[in-house]
Amino acid sequence: MSVDTAEPSEFSPRQNAVLEQALQLLVDGGEKALTTSGVARAANCSKESLYKWFGDRDGLLSAMIAYQASKVRTFERNGERLTAASLHDHVVIFARDLLEVLAGDVSLALNRLAIGQSNRDGSKLGKLLLERGRRQIDRRAMALIDAGKRAGLLRFADADEAYHTLYGLVVSDLHVRMLLGEPGLKDTARQAERAVTAFLRLYGTDKVLAEMPVLS
Amino acid sequence: MSVDTAEPSEFSPRQNAVLEQALQLLVDGGEKALTTSGVARAANCSKESLYKWFGDRDGLLSAMIAYQASKVRTFERNGERLTAASLHDHVVIFARDLLEVLAGDVSLALNRLAIGQSNRDGSKLGKLLLERGRRQIDRRAMALIDAGKRAGLLRFADADEAYHTLYGLVVSDLHVRMLLGEPGLKDTARQAERAVTAFLRLYGTDKVLAEMPVLS
DNA sequence: CACGAACCGTACCGTACGGTACGTATATGG
DNA sequence: CCATATACGTACCGTACGGTACGGTTCGTG
Numbered sequence: 001m002s003v004d005t006a007e008p009s010e011f012s013p014r015q016n017a018v019l020e021q022a023l024q025l026l027v028d029g030g031e032k033a034l035t036t037s038g039v040a041r042a043a044n045c046s047k048e049s050l051y052k053w054f055g056d057r058d059g060l061l062s063a064m065i066a067y068q069a070s071k072v073r074t075f076e077r078n079g080e081r082l083t084a085a086s087l088h089d090h091v092v093i094f095a096r097d098l099l100e101v102l103a104g105d106v107s108l109a110l111n112r113l114a115i116g117q118s119n120r121d122g123s124k125l126g127k128l129l130l131e132r133g134r135r136q137i138d139r140r141a142m143a144l145i146d147a148g149k150r151a152g153l154l155r156f157a158d159a160d161e162a163y164h165t166l167y168g169l170v171v172s173d174l175h176v177r178m179l180l181g182e183p184g185l186k187d188t189a190r191q192a193e194r195a196v197t198a199f200l201r202l203y204g205t206d207k208v209l210a211e212m213p214v215l216s
Numbered sequence: 217m218s219v220d221t222a223e224p225s226e227f228s229p230r231q232n233a234v235l236e237q238a239l240q241l242l243v244d245g246g247e248k249a250l251t252t253s254g255v256a257r258a259a260n261c262s263k264e265s266l267y268k269w270f271g272d273r274d275g276l277l278s279a280m281i282a283y284q285a286s287k288v289r290t291f292e293r294n295g296e297r298l299t300a301a302s303l304h305d306h307v308v309i310f311a312r313d314l315l316e317v318l319a320g321d322v323s324l325a326l327n328r329l330a331i332g333q334s335n336r337d338g339s340k341l342g343k344l345l346l347e348r349g350r351r352q353i354d355r356r357a358m359a360l361i362d363a364g365k366r367a368g369l370l371r372f373a374d375a376d377e378a379y380h381t382l383y384g385l386v387v388s389d390l391h392v393r394m395l396l397g398e399p400g401l402k403d404t405a406r407q408a409e410r411a412v413t414a415f416l417r418l419y420g421t422d423k424v425l426a427e428m429p430v431l432s
Numbered sequence: 433c434a435c436g437a438a439c440c441g442t443a444c445c446g447t448a449c450g451g452t453a454c455g456t457a458t459a460t461g462g
Numbered sequence: 463c464c465a466t467a468t469a470c471g472t473a474c475c476g477t478a479c480g481g482t483a484c485g486g487t488t489c490g491t492g
Binding site: 267 | 480
Binding site: 029030031032033108109111112114115116117118119120122123126127129130161164165167168169170171172173175176177179180181182183194195198201202 | 245246247248249324325327328330331332333334335336338339342343345346377380381383384385386387388389391392393395396397398399410411414417418
């Protein structure tokens with residue numbers, strides 16, 4: 001396992017601590033609770049410092065996204081040989097991780113924030129969130145899918161298409177429902193298993209299909 | 217074709233016109249642009265009337281959702297006999313309609329609004345949006361899927377599970393990306409076709425699979 | 433015509449936010 | 463010991479919003 005190297009802390013430790021407090025505030029009370037005065041009070045810093053460090057409120061929001069993205073690191077698979085069983089397991093683990101990330105407090109809060117602003121700031125935050133937050137997980141999935149293809153376990157023409165199919169099967173409308181505040185959507189395990197079964201049925205080669213339960 | 221009977225206009229025509237203006241304002245400028253004064257000005261009505269009709273700002277937002285939901289009516293299939301080809305076509309049409317609805321200006325604006333508020337109002341708007349906005353499309357899809365099963369074209373144990381699979385295949389992460397403001401996601405036709413192909417491959421009986429192109 | 437209800441336009445109030453300015457404390461470096 | 467920089471805390475300003483009050487106007491009804 002090798003961890004991705006992140007640019008070492010875009011911000012100073014003090015600033016990171018402030019951003020942490022800001023995220024906590026956002027998670028607890030939503031965007032409305034995220035006032036510059038509130039952040040300063042919660043983080044024991046001055047508003048003047050906030051504006052010096054982050055420019056303005058939007059800069060603070062961007063910094064929060066960048067900071068959170070820098071915290072979430074995803075591990076690359078090592079190059080061990082894939083079998084039908086281990087591919088299945090890896091994809092299931094990926095699916096669960098994906099659902100877990102999307103269901104996280106901070107992730108939901110930041111997505112809500114970016115979505116709420118997306119039609120008045122030209123979707124600056126949204127772009128940031130997609131680029132910094134999703135690239136990691138996208139790369140991990142693509143690497144996994146590609147490895148499956150090289151091992152003769154998966155078959156597809158367009159890897160991106162296959163990945164988006166997997167994503168849709170795993171997430172369905174869960175993300176939007178969670179963003180809308182629907183409670184009780186935590187049964188990720190079964191959902192992940194079903195999604196992976198369907199994905200392998202669609203893209204698996206005979207080697208994989210042979211080990212799957214028959215359609216009853 | 218029979219149109220669903222909607223409770224005839226929860227609001228007066230004048231109020232509907234006001235809500236229409238409010239929606240326009242929301243679409244154009246986001247939540248921040250949706251001020252009570254702005255709505256009153258745009259709709260040529262008084263703030264006092266707004267508060268008399270809708271109680272407070274939240275009541276106005278709820279009314280906007282209810283009004284929009286009352287506008288979107290979906291048609292029920294008539295009971296003609298389904299064949300493999302017509303099932304395919306109907307599902308494709310459904311998929312396209314679904315993407316078209318989700319990509320609509322007003323739909324996106326209302327979803328953004330509800331999501332933005334969902335962690336400070338106990339997700340009242342979110343619940344409303346899911347209940348009033350989604351039930352129609354859900355029912356249409358369930359009816360279609362059920363008809364497919366009765367015609368011996370589809371096979372599944374849990375219709376809800378099958379529907380969510382279809383939804384995920386069709387929408388993938390498109391909805392969230394659109395909510396985040398990502399531009400250029402309008403190639404719905406191909407996306408719908410691919411999704412339906414995958415869905416039928418997963419849930420179609422031999423009658424359906426026989427008419428599908430082989431996996432190359 | 434007279435009366436009342438509904439409604440419009442505007443002015444107003446309290447509040448809370450984003451952003452700025454200032455006085456003070458702490459720390460670093462010569 | 464002084465000088466400079468950094469940051470804290472507080473007070474302040476302008477603005478804009480949600481919500482209310484009020485006078486004037488339209489319109490339906492007896």
